[in-house]
Amino acid sequence: MNPQSSGRGSDSSLRSEFHTKFRLTWAIWFLLAIHAVVVLAGFIAPYSFETQDREHPYAPPTHLHFVDCSGKFHFRPFVYVTKTAENDLNDYQQDCAQLARIEFFPQGDRYTILGMFSSTRHLFGVQAPASLFLMGTDGFGRDQFSRLLYGGQVSLFAGFVAAAFSAIAGLLLGGIAGMYGGRVDDVAMRFAEIFIAVPWFYLLIAVRAFLPLQISPVTAFLLVVAVIGVVGWGRPARLVRGVILSAKERNFVLAARGFGASNAYLLRRHLMPLTFRVLLTQMAVLIPQFILAEVILSFLGLGIGEPFPSWGNMLAQAQQYHVLVSYWWMLLPGLAPVPVFLAYHSLAETLQERIKSNI
Amino acid sequence: MRLRRPFFWCVAALLPLLATAQAIAQEDLLRTTSEPGNHDGKLVIAQRSEPRTFNPVVAVDQNSYGVNARLQADLIHINRATQKTEPALAKSWTVSKDGTVFTLKLRRGVRFSDGQPFDADDVLFSFKVYLDEQVHSSQRDLLIISGKPVKVEKLDASTVRFTFPSPYSAAERVFDGLAILPKHLLEKDYQAGKIAQDWTLNTPPAQIAGLGAFRLKQVVPGERIVLERNPYYWKIDAKGQRLPYLDELTFVVVPTQDAQVIRFQAGDSQIISGLSADNYAALEAEQKARHFKLYDAGPGLEYNFLMFNLNDDIEGRLPEIARKQKWFRDVRFRQAVSAAIDRAGIVRLVYRNRAAALATHVSPGNKAWFNSSIPVPAHSQPHARELLKAAGFSWTADNTLVDSTGQPVEFSIIVTSSNAQRNQIATLVQADLKAVGIAAHVVPIEGRSASDRLLNTHDYEAILMGLVSGDADPTPDMNILESNAQTHLWHLGEKTPATPWEAELDQLMEKQLVTMNYQQRKKIYDRVQEILAQQLPMVYLASPNILVGAQENLGNFHPAIIEQYTFWNAEELFWHPPAGKQ
Numbered sequence: 001m002n003p004q005s006s007g008r009g010s011d012s013s014l015r016s017e018f019h020t021k022f023r024l025t026w027a028i029w030f031l032l033a034i035h036a037v038v039v040l041a042g043f044i045a046p047y048s049f050e051t052q053d054r055e056h057p058y059a060p061p062t063h064l065h066f067v068d069c070s071g072k073f074h075f076r077p078f079v080y081v082t083k084t085a086e087n088d089l090n091d092y093q094q095d096c097a098q099l100a101r102i103e104f105f106p107q108g109d110r111y112t113i114l115g116m117f118s119s120t121r122h123l124f125g126v127q128a129p130a131s132l133f134l135m136g137t138d139g140f141g142r143d144q145f146s147r148l149l150y151g152g153q154v155s156l157f158a159g160f161v162a163a164a165f166s167a168i169a170g171l172l173l174g175g176i177a178g179m180y181g182g183r184v185d186d187v188a189m190r191f192a193e194i195f196i197a198v199p200w201f202y203l204l205i206a207v208r209a210f211l212p213l214q215i216s217p218v219t220a221f222l223l224v225v226a227v228i229g230v231v232g233w234g235r236p237a238r239l240v241r242g243v244i245l246s247a248k249e250r251n252f253v254l255a256a257r258g259f260g261a262s263n264a265y266l267l268r269r270h271l272m273p274l275t276f277r278v279l280l281t282q283m284a285v286l287i288p289q290f291i292l293a294e295v296i297l298s299f300l301g302l303g304i305g306e307p308f309p310s311w312g313n314m315l316a317q318a319q320q321y322h323v324l325v326s327y328w329w330m331l332l333p334g335l336a337p338v339p340v341f342l343a344y345h346s347l348a349e350t351l352q353e354r355i356k357s358n359i
Numbered sequence: 360m361r362l363r364r365p366f367f368w369c370v371a372a373l374l375p376l377l378a379t380a381q382a383i384a385q386e387d388l389l390r391t392t393s394e395p396g397n398h399d400g401k402l403v404i405a406q407r408s409e410p411r412t413f414n415p416v417v418a419v420d421q422n423s424y425g426v427n428a429r430l431q432a433d434l435i436h437i438n439r440a441t442q443k444t445e446p447a448l449a450k451s452w453t454v455s456k457d458g459t460v461f462t463l464k465l466r467r468g469v470r471f472s473d474g475q476p477f478d479a480d481d482v483l484f485s486f487k488v489y490l491d492e493q494v495h496s497s498q499r500d501l502l503i504i505s506g507k508p509v510k511v512e513k514l515d516a517s518t519v520r521f522t523f524p525s526p527y528s529a530a531e532r533v534f535d536g537l538a539i540l541p542k543h544l545l546e547k548d549y550q551a552g553k554i555a556q557d558w559t560l561n562t563p564p565a566q567i568a569g570l571g572a573f574r575l576k577q578v579v580p581g582e583r584i585v586l587e588r589n590p591y592y593w594k595i596d597a598k599g600q601r602l603p604y605l606d607e608l609t610f611v612v613v614p615t616q617d618a619q620v621i622r623f624q625a626g627d628s629q630i631i632s633g634l635s636a637d638n639y640a641a642l643e644a645e646q647k648a649r650h651f652k653l654y655d656a657g658p659g660l661e662y663n664f665l666m667f668n669l670n671d672d673i674e675g676r677l678p679e680i681a682r683k684q685k686w687f688r689d690v691r692f693r694q695a696v697s698a699a700i701d702r703a704g705i706v707r708l709v710y711r712n713r714a715a716a717l718a719t720h721v722s723p724g725n726k727a728w729f730n731s732s733i734p735v736p737a738h739s740q741p742h743a744r745e746l747l748k749a750a751g752f753s754w755t756a757d758n759t760l761v762d763s764t765g766q767p768v769e770f771s772i773i774v775t776s777s778n779a780q781r782n783q784i785a786t787l788v789q790a791d792l793k794a795v796g797i798a799a800h801v802v803p804i805e806g807r808s809a810s811d812r813l814l815n816t817h818d819y820e821a822i823l824m825g826l827v828s829g830d831a832d833p834t835p836d837m838n839i840l841e842s843n844a845q846t847h848l849w850h851l852g853e854k855t856p857a858t859p860w861e862a863e864l865d866q867l868m869e870k871q872l873v874t875m876n877y878q879q880r881k882k883i884y885d886r887v888q889e890i891l892a893q894q895l896p897m898v899y900l901a902s903p904n905i906l907v908g909a910q911e912n913l914g915n916f917h918p919a920i921i922e923q924y925t926f927w928n929a930e931e932l933f934w935h936p937p938a939g940k941q
Contacts, residue, residue, distance in 0.1 A: 052790050054704045089711055090640065139637075140708060140786060216800055301776055306786045306801050320779060321617035322637035 020350050027347040034340060038152035042111025045146035046125040046132050050307040051109055053131060053141035055084070058327050059092055061136045069096035077102045081130045090326065100130030136329035138317060142307075148333055151309035155298075156340070158225045158310075159291030163283050165229025166290075170236025171272065171279060177237065178244025179267050189241065196234035200293075203231060205302060217305035224303065228293050236282045243275045277355050284348035288341045295337060311336050386468035387450050388595045393915045395596040396604040396933025398588075402913075404926055405613040405628040409581060413567055414558035415538035416488055416496045421922065424536070426610055429586055429929055430472075431538030432570035432593075434463055434482065435531050439919030439927040442727065442831045444531045448477070448539055448570060448593070449519075458526035458875045465517040470591040471541045472574035473565075479513040484542040484549075486511040494555055501533050504872075526873045528880055529834040541568045572603040572930035583611045594930055604914075604933035608926075624649060629913060632925045634906040635780060636711035642908065650912070656905040658715040658724035659920040663781060663825040664897040665700075665772065665788060667693065669850045670817040671857070680820055683770055686762060687821075693895040695746035699795045700788055701738040705901050709783045713904040719888040722902035724920045725831045728881065730888040743795045760796030769798040770820040773812065776803035778825075784900060785823045813848065829922060833884045837868050840887065849896040860894050912937075 037044060053059075064077045081098035085091035106125040112118045126132045135144035177188035207227050244267075247253060253270050261269070297303040298312025299319075306313075314333035317323055323330050410423035415431050418424060436447035446452075449463040469477045489498045490508050502509045507524035514520055523530055544566070548554045558567050564575040570593070573586035586608040594602040611628060613619045620638050623631040624645065634642070639653060646652055667687035674681045686692045702716035715723050716735045723729050751763040760768040774785045785801040792799045799821070804812075812819045829835055838844045842856040842865050856862035864887060871883040891897075907918045907925045915931040918924050926932065 050790065050793075052787075054701070054708060057708050089707070139783060140790075301803055305803070306782075307789060319617075320637065321620050322635070322641035325641050 020353055023346050024350040027343045030343045035156060038149055038156055040113060041149035041153055042113055044123050045149045046108060046122055047143040047146040048109035048111060049147045049150035049309050051142060053137065056131060056137050056141040057089060057139050059133050059137040061329055062131065062133045068099060079126055079130050079132055098130065100126040102126060135332050138330065144329060144332065147309040147314060148336055151311045151314055151333065154304055154308065154310035155291050155294050158294035159287040162225050162229035162232065162290040163286040165226065166232035166286055167236050167279050167283050169230065169233035171240055171275065173233065174237035174240030175244055175267055175272055178241040179248065179263055179271065192234035192237045195231055198231060200231045204297060217308055221304040224297060228290055232286060236279060239278050239282055240275045243278055244271050247271050247274050281348055281351040281355065284344050284351060288344040291337060386593065387466035388593055389446065390595055390597065391931060392597065393931045395598040395600065396914045398600065398604050400605055400934040401607040401609065402605050402932060403609045403611055403628045404630050405619045405622055406610050407614055409584065409612050412559055413562065413575065416494060417555050419497050425923055426584060427538065428923060429573045429608060430569040430571040430575060433534055433537050434539065435534035437532060437535040437830065439921045440917050442921065459523045461521040461530060463519045465519065466593055467517050469570065469593045471568040471570055472589040472591060473568035474591060475541060475543050477570060478516045479519050481539050481542045482519045483511055483513050484546060485540040488540060488549055488554060489537065493552065498537055526875055528872055528875055529832045532830060532832050539570055544568055573608050581612060583609055585609045592930065603930035608929055623908060629910045630925045631908045634908065636713040636906065639713065639906045640711055650910060651908050652911045653908040654918045655713060656907065656918040656920050656924065658722040658902045659905040660722060660725060660828040660831065661825050662717055662720045662722060662902050663784060663900045665821060665823050665900065666849050666897045667821050668817060668819055672852065673817050677818055683820055686768060689750050690894055691746045691750035693898060695743040696792065697736045697895055697898045698739050698746065699743040700791050700898065700900065702735060702900060703738060705784050705787055708787065709780050710901065710903050713906060714901045717899040717902055719891045719899055721888055724902065727831060728833055728884055730885040733888055733892045740795055754796050758796045767798065771800045771802050772821045772823050773802045773804055773809055773819050774823045775806045775809050777806055781823055781825060831921065833871055840864050840868055860890050864890055
């Protein structure tokens with residue numbers, strides 16, 4: 001026994017535990033923060049996602065100033081009113097005579113949060129005729145920053161709901177298959193394999209094409225989300241089945257059965273709780289996958305329709321040559337999913353490490 | 360001997376020239392007035408897809424028209440720059456006093472691109488094919504006037520007489536695009552009932568001949584089509600040089616406009632047509648550095664519009680749409696929608712100010728027929744609300760428009776997903792309608808599905824689409840405006856006019872067809888435009904400018920607003936030599 005090496009070992013294990021805990025905390029807090037921001041999009045965004053400022057198509061991000069045209073310093077940041085040149089819509093010029101200070105809690109477009117709270121007060125903004133476009137505008141003069149926040153509602157919500165669909169379906173079907181075995185297991189698992197093998201992308205295109213025209217874009221979108229979720233239940237079901245198969249032979253389960261516990265009771269009381277950690281890890285993997293699926297669908301015009309934003313349909317505009325070469329700020333929605341994916345992957349990894357260490 | 364040798368060589372050298380001069384003297388050649396150029400060089404033009412056929416009898420797509428118009432020629436041609444008719448294979452013609460008989464004098468000594476002579480028999484054969492019901496040529500409709508076909512007779516080898524069943528104001532223009540076919544190549548297949556299958560993309564180039572400026576050299580399926588100079592072409596320039604100037608004309612397939620822009624920038628193609636205003640703006644800054652020039656030819660003949668489903672055959676089959684038709688049929692509702700739409704916004708945001716807002720389907724680019732006394736509807740939400748109120752609509756507390764039964768006014772607008780500009784227009788229209796309480800859902804769908812809903816199933820509520828007139832003359836509009844026309848889009852299959860104003864439209868369009876005097880025709884057509892602006896069966900929105908580009912040293916490049924905007928005069932195009940070599 002070498003006490004020194006043992007000490008180093010415990011140091012490194014402590015460090016590793018601290019590192020895992022830090023990553024987990026960071027990921028959870030970051031995800032909570034980003035979800036809170038998109039839920040509060042109406043309040044944080046200075047404009048509604050559909051407000052068009054037709055005098056400002058493809059306006060670049062608004063410059064925030066502390067020093068005015070005459071060289072005077074201002075403690076409170078301000079913006080200048082901008083106008084396009086007569087003969088060139090891309091040439092935005094500042095009017096030094098018209099200055100607008102950034103205001104906190106100004107009145108603006110009406111919004112609702114979670115369908116419950118309605119208000120017209122925003123976190124910040126500027127008084128008209130000035131405008132505040134932190135990430136520029138699109139071709140209709142709609143604020144990209146506001147649309148990015150609202151778009152997050154669609155993209156993040158789509159991933160979360162679809163993953164929840166998959167996890168619940170996987171838990172039920174995988175649980176039943178693992179518990180009852182035999183033909184039930186065979187049928188459930190063959191179905192799961194079929195769903196895993198289905199090319200979901202083509203299925204979604206077909207489903208979207210068959211939807212009637214009369215339904216609203218939001219309903220159409222929810223249906224698409226449901227399809228993503230339903231198609232994705234195969235993998236969680238196989239995982240759950242595996243956990244149940246091994247757990248049902250454990251002593252405490254056998255003891256409970258010996259005391260006359262029914263299969264349904266055993267599943268609910270003893271077996272399903274054992275699958276929650278696995279499912280949570282699986283959710284952390286599935287959510288970013290499904291967010292990406294929504295982004296891809298919207299990018300291809302199969303997701304939510306105008307005027308509702310999503311990260312995918314915002315990025316879709318950058319497919320056009322003139323947007324790509326002239327308006328760099330239109331590419332920013334492409335960066336939005338990156339930190340979210342990193343956080344989810346970090347969460348999934350640390351959860352998996354914890355499960356392994358517990359085993 | 361010393362004196363005779365140079366003399367002999369001089370005569371020997373002059374003989375071929377004399378022979379050519381004699382041959383040219385025997386031909387009725389057309390002398391053009393464009394800038395004389397030089398024989399040399401190649402030109403590459405990008406097309407969205409390859410032509411479906413080289414057979415002008417059955418061609419229906421623009422890509423086929425574009426290539427075939429270079430391979431073939433017509434008797435009387437519409438000059439794309441002046442929009443007027445001019446002699447082509449017919450060197451002159453006379454018209455009888457009643458306007459029904461056209462006697463055409465054909466050019467003598469003209470040869471097809473395979474060297475075979477052209478005469479009145481080829482004209483007779485061509486029109487026989489076009490008029491044959493079994494051939495199903497799309498040109499047949501043009502030659503059937505009031506249900507009767509045009510009569511074609513040969514007076515002599517270079518004179519042909521066309522007798523129209525009734526006076527026909529657009530008779531001269533009908534000849535444009537009707538290619539004269541080589542009887543010696545196609546008669547056998549025509550007799551066998553196989554002419555529609557001739558001249559496909561797989562036909563060896565040597566078996567295809569025409570009277571156009573170029574002849575087929577090579578086809579690489581899905582990639583490119585190469586044409587070469589027709590040595591027998593019947594046009595010469597002011598210096599007496601035979602046209603065309605270019606050795607080769609290549610059409611390459613580049614499926615998207617963005618890809619076409621990149622190929623043009625790279626110099627892979629030397630002409631670009633149908634630029635969107637956004638791409639035009641993106642290219643503008645690079646003109647000097649990359650040695651190309653962009654042209655804005657002004658508003659073209661395309662018109663974009665929003666149209667409601669007024670078909671009456673959906674009752675019971677599509678009850679939800681039938682319920683909404685009660686709104687759509689009320690002219691005040693259509694006028695309110697028109698007043699709610701910000702056309703200036705469409706012109707500014709979608710077309711970057713390179714378009715014209717429209718009151719009717721006739722754009723200001725059509726100078727001969729545009730009715731300038733009709734104002735473009737002003738964008739006015741108060742006026743739209745007044746009209747809706749008068750039509751029995753009202754608003755709830757949250758600004759939702761409801762009809763007299765309390766139903767919210769909500770409908771879908773289908774738009775073809777591939778057309779970025781129309782999708783943008785739809786988004787603007789959606790926002791404008793929301794401002795007056797109307798919930799419009801924009802549904803981008805694939806082009807074929809949209810046309811199936813529009814023409815066959817009638818399963819749509821409103822559609823945002825665009826049409827391009829093939830000619831500046833009013834006659835082609837009869838296909839849409841007359842109530843019994845095959846493409847009377849807003850209400851297909853009408854046996855009798857459904858409304859008094861449609862009956863008046865029918866009368867006016869029939870009347871302009873037989874009115875030979877331009878001033879009188881213009882008056883009639885002005886009235887047609889007034890009715891359309893008033894009744895709004897289509898809510899006309901905007902007509903984009905024709906935006907094109909070409910390498911700056913391309914001579915005789917004169918973009919037009921009628922189709923084949925850039926290479927309609929391909930035979931006159933030539934490359935200016937580099938500055939140092941001039």
